[in-house]
Amino acid sequence: xxxxxxxxxxxxxxxxxxxxxxxxxxxxxxxxxxxxxxxxxxxxxxxxxxxxxxxxxxxxxxxxxxxxxxxxxxxxxxxxxxxxxxxxxxxxxxxxxxxxxxxxxxxxxxxxxxxxxxxxxxxxxxxxxxxxxxxxxxxxxxxxxxxxxxxxxxxxxxxxxxxxxxxxxxxxxxxxxxxxxxxxxxxxxxxxxxxxxxxxxxxxxxxxxxxxxxxxxxxxxxxxxxxxxxxxxxxxxxxxxxxxxxxxxxxxxxxxxxxxxxxxxxxxxxxxxxxxxxxxxxxxxxxxxxxxxxxxxxxxxxxxxxxxxxxxxxxxxxxxxxxxxxxxxxxxxxxxxxxxxxxxxxxxxxxxxxxxxxxxxxxxxxxxxxxxxxxxxxxxxxxxxxxxxxxxxxxxxxxxxxxxxxxxxxxxxxxxxxxxxxxxxxxxxxxxxxxxxxxxxxxxxxxxxxxxxxxxxxxxxxxxxxxxxxxxxxxxxxxxxxxxxxxxxxxxxxxxxxxxxxxxxxxxx
Amino acid sequence: xxxxxxxxxxxxxxxxxxxxxxxxxxxxxxxxxxxxxxxxxxxxxxxxxxxxxxxxxxxxxxxxxxxxxxxxxxxxxxxxxxxxxxxxxxxxxxxxxxxxxxxxxxxxxxxxxxxxxxxxxxxxxxxxxxxxxxxxxxxxxxxxxxxxxxxxxxxxxxxxxxxxxxxxxxxxxxxxxxxxxxxxxxxxxxxxxxxxxxxxxxxxxxxxxxxxxxxxxxxxxxxxxxxxxxxxxxxxxxxxxxxxxxxxxxxxxxxxxxxxxxxxxxxxxxxxxxxxxxxxxxxxxxxxxxxxxxxxxxxxxxxxxxxxxxxxxxxxxxxxxxxxxxxxxxxxxxxxxxxxxxxxxxxxxxxxxxxxxxxxxxxxxxxxxxxxxxxxxxxxxxxxxxxxx
Numbered sequence: 001x002x003x004x005x006x007x008x009x010x011x012x013x014x015x016x017x018x019x020x021x022x023x024x025x026x027x028x029x030x031x032x033x034x035x036x037x038x039x040x041x042x043x044x045x046x047x048x049x050x051x052x053x054x055x056x057x058x059x060x061x062x063x064x065x066x067x068x069x070x071x072x073x074x075x076x077x078x079x080x081x082x083x084x085x086x087x088x089x090x091x092x093x094x095x096x097x098x099x100x101x102x103x104x105x106x107x108x109x110x111x112x113x114x115x116x117x118x119x120x121x122x123x124x125x126x127x128x129x130x131x132x133x134x135x136x137x138x139x140x141x142x143x144x145x146x147x148x149x150x151x152x153x154x155x156x157x158x159x160x161x162x163x164x165x166x167x168x169x170x171x172x173x174x175x176x177x178x179x180x181x182x183x184x185x186x187x188x189x190x191x192x193x194x195x196x197x198x199x200x201x202x203x204x205x206x207x208x209x210x211x212x213x214x215x216x217x218x219x220x221x222x223x224x225x226x227x228x229x230x231x232x233x234x235x236x237x238x239x240x241x242x243x244x245x246x247x248x249x250x251x252x253x254x255x256x257x258x259x260x261x262x263x264x265x266x267x268x269x270x271x272x273x274x275x276x277x278x279x280x281x282x283x284x285x286x287x288x289x290x291x292x293x294x295x296x297x298x299x300x301x302x303x304x305x306x307x308x309x310x311x312x313x314x315x316x317x318x319x320x321x322x323x324x325x326x327x328x329x330x331x332x333x334x335x336x337x338x339x340x341x342x343x344x345x346x347x348x349x350x351x352x353x354x355x356x357x358x359x360x361x362x363x364x365x366x367x368x369x370x371x372x373x374x375x376x377x378x379x380x381x382x383x384x385x386x387x388x389x390x391x392x393x394x395x396x397x398x399x400x401x402x403x404x405x406x407x408x409x410x411x412x413x414x415x416x417x418x419x420x421x422x423x424x425x426x427x428x429x430x431x432x433x434x435x436x437x438x439x440x441x442x443x444x445x446x447x448x449x450x451x452x453x454x455x456x457x458x459x460x461x462x463x464x465x466x467x468x469x470x471x472x473x474x475x476x477x478x479x480x481x482x483x484x485x486x487x488x489x490x491x492x493x494x495x496x497x498x499x500x501x502x503x504x505x506x507x508x509x
Numbered sequence: 510x511x512x513x514x515x516x517x518x519x520x521x522x523x524x525x526x527x528x529x530x531x532x533x534x535x536x537x538x539x540x541x542x543x544x545x546x547x548x549x550x551x552x553x554x555x556x557x558x559x560x561x562x563x564x565x566x567x568x569x570x571x572x573x574x575x576x577x578x579x580x581x582x583x584x585x586x587x588x589x590x591x592x593x594x595x596x597x598x599x600x601x602x603x604x605x606x607x608x609x610x611x612x613x614x615x616x617x618x619x620x621x622x623x624x625x626x627x628x629x630x631x632x633x634x635x636x637x638x639x640x641x642x643x644x645x646x647x648x649x650x651x652x653x654x655x656x657x658x659x660x661x662x663x664x665x666x667x668x669x670x671x672x673x674x675x676x677x678x679x680x681x682x683x684x685x686x687x688x689x690x691x692x693x694x695x696x697x698x699x700x701x702x703x704x705x706x707x708x709x710x711x712x713x714x715x716x717x718x719x720x721x722x723x724x725x726x727x728x729x730x731x732x733x734x735x736x737x738x739x740x741x742x743x744x745x746x747x748x749x750x751x752x753x754x755x756x757x758x759x760x761x762x763x764x765x766x767x768x769x770x771x772x773x774x775x776x777x778x779x780x781x782x783x784x785x786x787x788x789x790x791x792x793x794x795x796x797x798x799x800x801x802x803x804x805x806x807x808x809x810x811x812x813x814x815x816x817x818x819x820x821x822x823x824x825x826x827x828x829x830x831x832x833x834x835x836x837x838x839x840x841x842x843x844x845x846x847x848x849x850x851x852x853x854x855x856x857x858x859x860x861x862x863x864x865x866x867x868x869x870x871x872x873x874x875x876x877x878x879x880x881x882x883x884x885x886x887x888x889x890x891x892x893x894x895x896x897x898x
Contacts, residue, residue, distance in 0.1 A: 307754060328757030337755070345755040350748040355741070359756045368738045 003062070004029040004192045005050075005081075005161055010059035012045055019045040020056070023218040025211055027161070032183055032193045034203040034224070036236055037213035038435035043196050046213070047163060051076045051083070082154030083163040086170075088146050090138045096145075097121055097134040100153050117156075124155050128185055143292075144175040151182065162186065163194045168202055172292060173463065173496030180206045198236070198436070200229040212236055237436050248451050250471050252282035256455040257424040262313030264299055264479075273299045274310065274479045281424060281455040286446065288458040288470030289481075292499050296479035297459050298340060301428050304457075305337045306330050307345075318423060331360045336422035338413055340429050340459075346413045347401050354382035354397035357416050389415040407438035414445055425449055428459040443469060463492055477501045531812040535821070535856060538810065542852030549847060550840070557838040564838065565845070568831035576834070578707070578714025580826045582787065586611070588723045588822035589778025590804025593648075595813035596730055597662075597771040601747030602655070604768065606666025607775040608801020609673030610647045614640035614776025615783045615791055615798075616677040622696025622784055623685045632699040637722070637780045644776015645769040647673060652768025656761040662768065670797050678793050692790040693783075701786030719781035724819065726774060731815040743767050775801065806853045825849055 005027045012020040020042045027033045037043045048054045050061065052070040061068050063079055070076050090099050097114065100121055106113045118134055125132050130148045138146060147167060154162050164183070168176045183206050187193055195207055203210055203224060210227075212219040212235045219235045234240055257280065264274040274296050281287045291297055302308035304315060306327040315322040322330060331337075339345035347356050358367050358378050367378050382397035391411045393399035401409060410430070417425065427446060431439040446469060450456050460466050466473060467487050475483040475498040482504035485495065497503040546565075550558035564571060569580035590607040597604035618636040621628075628635050651665035685694045705718035734740040745753040746763040753760055778800060783789055807825055811817030832845030 305755075326757065327754065331757050339755060344749070344751045346752065348745050348749045348752045351745070359745070359752070362741055363738055371737050371739060373736060373738055373741060 002028055004064055006062040007046070007050060008060050008062065010046065010049055010061075011057045012042075012049055012054055013057050018216050020049065021216045021218075022059075023213065023216075025218075026221070027192050027194060028209070029192055030187050030190055031208040032187050032195055032206050034195045034197060034207035034210040035213065036198060036200075036203060036210050036232060038198060038236060038437070041213040041236075042216045043213055044165075047083070047165070047194075047196065050081065050163075077157065077159075080158065080160040081163070082157060082159030082161070083165060084147065084150040084154065084167055086166045088150055090146060090149060092139040093137065095135050095137055096132050096141070096149050099138060099149055100134075100156050102153075104157055121152060121156060124152055128155065128182065128189065130155075130182060143170050144172075144178065147171070147175075147179065148182070151186075159191075161192050161194070163196065165196045166198075167195075168197070168199065170293070172500050173492050174500060176202070200232050203232065204229060214238055233436075247447055250285060252285040252471075253453065255280045255282050256318055257281040257457065258316040259304070260314040260316070262300075262303060262310055262315070264296075264303060264308070264310040272479055274303065277313070277476075277479075277481055279474055279481065279484075281457050283423075283455050284450060284453045285471040286450050286456040286458055286469050287472045287474065288460060288466050288487075289474050289476050290460060290463070290466045290470075290495065290499060291476035293461050295476050297428070297461075297476060299479075300476070301337075301340065301426060301459060304426060305335065328360075331420075334420075334423035336417035336420050336425040338410075338417055338425070338427040338430050340432070342406075342409055342413055347409060349400075349402035351401060352397060353386075353391070353393060353399045353401055353404070353412055354378050356401050356412055357382050357385055357397075359416065360420070385415040385419060388419075391415060407434050407441075410434060410438065410442065414442060418445060418449065422454060424455045424457065426457045426459070429461060430458070431462070431465060463495065466495070467492065475499055477504070531814070531817065535810055535812065535817070538852055538856030538858070539824075541855035541858075542848055545851045545855075546848040549844075553844075554838070554840065557840075561835050561838040561840050564835045565828060565831035565848070567834075568827035571831065571834040574711045575713035576830050578711025578716035580823060580830050581707075581711070581720045582715040582717070582785065582826075583829050584823045584826035585719045585723045585785070586778040586782040586800045587803045587807050587825060588727065588819055589781060590775050590800050591807030591811060591818040591822050592726060592730055592804075592815060593644075593771045593775035593778070594804045595808035595811060595815065595818050596734070596774060597767055598808060598813045599734060599747055600743040600763065600767040601750065602652075602764065602767055602771070603663050604648070604651075604666055604771045605663050605805070606648065606651060606669045606673075606772070606801070607778075607804045608798045609666070609670035610644040610772040610775035611779040611782075611801045611804075612677050612791070612798045613647045613673045613779070614644040615779030616680060616693075617643040617776075618700075618780035619693050619696055619783050619791060620680075620685060622700030623694050626697035626699060629699055632697060633702050633784055636696075636700055636784050637702075637777060640776040640780035641773045642776075644779065645773040647776065648772015649765055649769035652765040655768070656764040670801065674795070674797055677791065678795070681791060681793055686793070687790070690790070692792045695790065696784060700784055702781065702784050704786075715785060715787035717785050717787075719785055722777070722781060723822075726777065727815045727819045730774070734815065775804070778804075803849075806849055809853055810856050 003026045007023065007025040010020050010023045011018065023042065023046060025035070025046065035043050035046070045054065049056050050070070052072045052075055061070060068079060070079065091102065094102070097118055101117045106116055121134055124130070130152055132145055132148050132152065133141070138149070147170075151162075167179060171179060180202070183193055183195070195203070197203060207224045209221055210224050210232065211221040212232065214236060222232075230240075260278050262274055262277040263272050266273045277300065279287065289297060289300070299308065303310040306325065313323070317334060343349060348359065355362075355378070358381065361367060362373065362378075367374050367381070379397045385391070386396065389411050392408050393404050401412065404412070414430070425446070430442050430446065434442065443465070446456055446458070458465075458469060470487050473485040473487055473490070473495065474481050475485065475495070477499065478501065482501070483498040484505070485498070494503075547558065547562050550562050554561070569577040590611055593607040593610060594604050618640040621636040621639050622632065625632060625635065647669060651660070651662045651669055654660035654665045655662045681693050687694045702718045702722070704716070705721060707716045707718065707720065708714065734744065742753070742758045743763050743766070745756065745758055746760050750760055753763070779798075782800065783791060803825065807818055807822045810825070811819070811821035828845050828849060832840075832842040835844065836842060
């Protein structure tokens with residue numbers, strides 16, 4: 001009777017891999033139960049089984065002590081299981097209220113009864129301190145409020161078991177604190193929560209118990225009070241993890257990269273996407289541009305790398321004016337760029353790994369002769385990089401890039417960009433979507449670049465990454481640099497205030 | 510582990526190869542098309558259906574070397590238009606305008622063939638060269654519109670088909686009209702492409718050196734796409750224009766050149782067909798050249814690969830010849846168009862099936878890789894540490 005939900009000895013196989021191997025997850029009533037694991041550990045498969053998206057090969061699911069046969073998501077929903085997805089499932093052009101009732105509308109004679117629904121929503125939002133504006137359009141409200149709408153959607157359906165899939169990924173530190181409060185509130189009110197995450201900090205903050213998955217296997221379930229962060233990370237990764245990265249003392253030398261008053265206009269708006277951005281990056285330092293997604297970071301990178309034109313300002317590299325230089329000129333003269341979206345910009349997925357490794361150098365004499373590609377040189381070159389960066393793949397240089405794992409695809413880009421021996425390396429979200437091990441590898445490589453005297457510009461949304469890697473932090477808010485901070489002297493909370501736009505300095509360069 | 514290349518692994522690799530998958534899915538499509546074809550035959554004329562079906566399959570063997578030679582003769586223009594569609598498609602462009610490019614090339618070739626007998630033995634070469642230029646211009650226009658004004662090439666190339674057709678009709682009336690037959694005048698004997706000894710192999714057929722020209726371009730296009738930096742750039746733009754831009758490839762130039770080359774190929778097709786010396790003339794009718802659209806079928810069935818296009822062009826020509834001989838059993842030759850259409854439909858369907866299978870395989874591979882990656886990264890880190898300390 002103790003457990004509201006029990007998943008006993010679940011086994012789910014996909015051809016060639018066991019995604020869930022004899023996993024047992026038992027959730028007590030009104031607890032917050034964290035599900036911890038790296039990418040590919042089997043968390044989402046397990047939740048898909050709970051939701052009826054997959055049928056397990058073995059094992060049973062019990063709900064309130066009774067065996068339940070969950071065949072599809074609708075059944076799961078009827079049984080009171082709800083989920084907040086990492087990427088919200090909201091209709092942008094609908095109001096908050098319309099989104100909440102979508103799929104569970106109260107109807108009378110074929111007409112919607114919005115008044116009743118609105119009353120219920122407002123009541124719920126007051127009861128759980130979930131502040132929302134029921135008549136606002138989704139496209140006009142903040143990410144934090146969108147998440148509250150998602151939570152209300154579950155509450156509106158009287159769900160008892162609430163699953164949160166990596167809910168903090170899109171939030172500022174302040175919003176995260178708020179969410180933690182809401183989660184505690186919900187459990188106090190009698191709901192049971194499953195909290196999927198790989199952030200140990202958050203588990204320590206809110207969860208009662210935690211189940212750790214690693215590579216499809218259940219490593220164990222622990223009381224959060226009784227274990228340390230280090231213990232959990234070791235269980236998750238299977239070895240000791242370094243939380244802080246060893247960096248040599250900062251020894252910045254000459255300025256390599258300088259941006260002066262860069263502005264980019266927005267089409268059809270008087271407000272600029274980027275407004276008078278100025279900064280410098282010196283040799284041997286990592287400068288990080290931190291900010292919440294959508295504050296002009298992408299446009300800034302496009303401007304710096306030549307992908308998009310900007311209206312005013314100047315870019316200087318080693319004193320040379322790059323403002324009007326072509327993408328190819330920049331690529332061949334000391335700029336490395338690890339793009340935000342590796343599938344869109346970084347790689348031609350249909351090409352072999354070797355072809356992707358020469359994406360910016362195929363036209364040099366090393367790889368072509370009179371317009372014909374030198375396959376042998378390309379493959380030889382690829383082999384040396386594969387060895388140097390330990391890129392794993394099925395068929396070596398000839399592997400189709402699409403068939404490689406995300407971590408290895410990112411290594412291909414990293415190898416290509418580092419091997420160019422750049423004077424300035426622009427890395428945008430370099431660890432996006434990668435697991436702890438791969439992230440650690442990428443971070444190490446960036447720090448190595450810095451230590452060897454390269455200038456590194458990091459653009460990141462991950463606070464942990466920002467705090468760990470950077471020597472200087474520039475905060476971008478609505479297309480402007482609103483603060484220059486020293487990671488050693490500032491707290492995450494303070495950084496969050498800058499990112500949210502509630503604090504700003506006059507930045508002088 | 511690396512040296513363990515067992516037999517099963519060999520077959521596994523064979524199965525995984527993209528070319529193999531393409532080939533197999535084309536074969537499946539042909540199979541499905543033929544089965545449905547036999548059903549239609551049964552419905553329309555049960556008594557003669559199997560005899561008719563057999564005739565179609567026998568295709569080029571119906572009348573010995575004559576019909577066999579004619580298969581290659583029929584295949585020549587549709588291989589060229591197939592290349593025109595397939596080449597553009599490889600570079601991410603959908604060239605529906607092969608019909609217009611074909612007819613524009615044909616007209617210019619005929620014009621040279623009628624008006625310039627002074628060129629003597631070079632007349633046919635000049636005719637082909639002129640057709641190349643005309644086709645290239647006709648193809649480049651939608652390319653320029655796309656590159657500079659972002660006009661979708663499907664729309665503009667379809668419109669160019671009609672402009673091409675009406676323009677050629679008008680120009681024939683102005684320049685090379687045979688008023689009695691309402692079609693173009695016959696070209697000079699020196700404008701006909703030499704037989705290059707092919708008629709001695711296939712006596713009685715209309716085969717000529719044009720087929721060899723088509724094969725030459727198949728090989729050329731293959732080399733350009735697979736071996737050159739130019740092909741590397743074009744394909745990069747086709748697969749992922751964003752990554753191409755990131756790599757500093759000039760996309761505007763790629764689009765224009767790709768469409769111009771595609772148009773050039775179709776234009777050559779027009780020259781090869783109307784300079785074949787087989788007694789064909791450009792009819793002054795308001796109908797788009799069918800070869801342009803057959804080219805789309807050829808490219809689809811050949812999966813846009815030059816070598817695949819060569820064979821699918823010959824295959825469709827084979828069926829066309831078969832359809833010609835099916836008239837013996839009172840089937841109309843249009844019947845072949847139905848069968849071809851079904852084959853194309855099912856090849857599109859098998860493409861979907863193949864993609865589905867590939868996706869499934871990919872997911873499997875990804876899972877496999879992902880489960881392995883943590884370990885591999887850890888290993889590598891350990892090695893790194895060991896190396897440094």
